[in-house]
Amino acid sequence: MGGDNLYIFAPSTTGWIDPWGLSCRPEYLGRTPGKSSRTGRKLIENMRGEGRIRGKSDSMEFKSSTDKQWYPVREADMANKYDAVTYWNDRGGFFGAKSKEVMKWMLDPKSYDLEHYSYNRSAGAKLNQFYRSPDNIVGPHESFQY
Incomplete structure (x- = not known):
């Protein structure tokens, strides 16, 4: 019995600090x-027009932009063409969390591509970037305290 109490230094055992x-x-x-x-339906419509979607319903496939192979759409993620962390740190953060400008980018089908989950989910980990806090982004919203 016994052992280390891993919760001893956590201010809240039900919440996770990030x-x-x-x-x-x-x-x-x-x-x-x-x-x-x-947004997803419009993206699929656009990709079909480009010849990158074939089939319908459960047999629908998409052509990966990474390896040019065909995969079932059920194995696809909605992948940002311009990485979301980079967008937030370079542009979106200046407007604020879930601002009109940020939501417009998030809901624009041109911001996305269908990509196989194995490529999409590993791509973000390779970026070595983190979301900057809106408090740490200097830009038009900045109010200076002199």
């Missing part, structure tokens, strides 16, 4: 639209 900014996307940008959302 000191490295790893889980800020929903708070700052909102959730990624799903494939069946208006």
Whole structure:
């Protein structure tokens, strides 16, 4: 019996503190639209027009822009063409969390591509970037305290 109490230094045992900014996307940008959302349906329509979608319903496939192979759409993620962390740190953060400008970017089908989950989910980890806090972004919203 006994052992170390891993909760001893945590101020809250039911909440998780994210000191490295790893889980800020929903708070700052909102959730990624799903494939069946208006944004997702428009993306699929656009990709079909480009010849990168074939089939219908359960047999629908997309052509990966990474390896040029065909995959079932059910194995696809809505992948940002311009990485979300980079967008937030370079542009979106100046407007503020879930601002009109940020939500416009998040809901624009041109911001996305369908990508196989194995490529999309590993790409973000390779960036070595973290979401900057809106308090640490200097820009038009900055109010100086002299």
